[in-house]
Amino acid sequence: MMCSKMEILLESGTAWSRLISGHTCILNGAPVKPIARTIRKRGRPTDPELRTRILDAARDEFLRNGPDGGSLSRIAATAGCSRATLYEHFKSKDNLYNVALTNPAVEAFRATAVEIDVTRPRDALLVLARGFASAVLADRQAETLHLLFRGRHHAPDLSVQFFEQGPQRIVAKLAEAFAQLNAAETLHIPDPIIAAEQFMALIRGNMHINALLGVPAQNDPEARDAYIRSSVDLFLRGYRR
Numbered sequence: 625m626m627c628s629k630m631e632i633l634l635e636s637g638t639a640w641s642r643l644i645s646g647h648t649c650i651l652n653g654a655p656v657k658p659i660a661r662t663i664r665k666r667g668r669p670t671d672p673e674l675r676t677r678i679l680d681a682a683r684d685e686f687l688r689n690g691p692d693g694g695s696l697s698r699i700a701a702t703a704g705c706s707r708a709t710l711y712e713h714f715k716s717k718d719n720l721y722n723v724a725l726t727n728p729a730v731e732a733f734r735a736t737a738v739e740i741d742v743t744r745p746r747d748a749l750l751v752l753a754r755g756f757a758s759a760v761l762a763d764r765q766a767e768t769l770h771l772l773f774r775g776r777h778h779a780p781d782l783s784v785q786f787f788e789q790g791p792q793r794i795v796a797k798l799a800e801a802f803a804q805l806n807a808a809e810t811l812h813i814p815d816p817i818i819a820a821e822q823f824m825a826l827i828r829g830n831m832h833i834n835a836l837l838g839v840p841a842q843n844d845p846e847a848r849d850a851y852i853r854s855s856v857d858l859f860l861r862g863y864r865r
Contacts, residue, residue, distance in 0.1 A: 675713050677703040682724035687767050691721050691775045718779060725768055726786050740801035742808040748801075749856045753827045756794070757852055760828060766835045795820045802863075811863040819863065826855040 681702035686694045696717055700707045714720040740748045759765060772783050798820035806813040813819045829851065834840070 674705060678710060678713055679724045682720050686721055686725060687771055691778045722782050725771060726782060740804055742805055742810050745805055745810055746856060746860060753852045753856050757827050760832055761835045769836060798823060809865060812865045813863050823859055826859055827852060
């Protein structure tokens with residue numbers, strides 16, 4: 625057998641020749657047909673649907689069992705992948721926990737942000753208030769806050785990350801909008817950050833604590849929207865020029 629730059633593979637006790645880099649190989653006097661090699665590309669996984677399934681499975685698992693009791697094997701089985709695949713997407717269990725618990729909550733808060741039309745502040749604030757109320761009153765949002773509280777000793781940075789990327793970003797976004805309203809002399813808002821915190825507190829009201837405690841609250845959409853409209857009008861009256 626003559627061969628240049630080849631690999632020898634042992635399969636069932638028989639020597640097989642594999643062509644490397646296009647070099648000629650002769651086995652028992654006959655040319656051997658080249659065998660293509662499949663080279664796996666390294667890098668970040670590119671299956672967004674699988675990543676979403678993993679995050680959904682992880683969130684359910686951690687909500688049921690907490691950060692310590694959550695099982696990577698159960699998460700992988702629910703998502704339809706292996707534990708090795710989990711590590712292709714997330715470097716550790718803590719990393720998966722952080723992303724699964726923080727991202728949905730943060731996105732829910734971010735989704736409430738809207739551009740403020742300084743000529744029609746009430747309309748813009750109503751859209752913002754309704755979106756914010758829906759986000760903070762969702763059952764899963766309350767469950768996430770419960771888990772963040774339970775895991776504050778296990779992963780204290782996660783609560784800080786959630787607070788900074790979620791509520792604090794909404795405060796900052798609102799403050800920017802209120803500064804615009806003040807600059808346009810539509811409203812008189814000398815401290816936009818305080819105004820933003822007051823606005824969020826007004827909209828949450830008792831509905832938020834009801835959701836956190838699991839206490840039955842007013843489920844009538846019309847009554848809830850009437851409360852939101854009244855809160856927005858109160859806010860506007862307080863900062864009217």
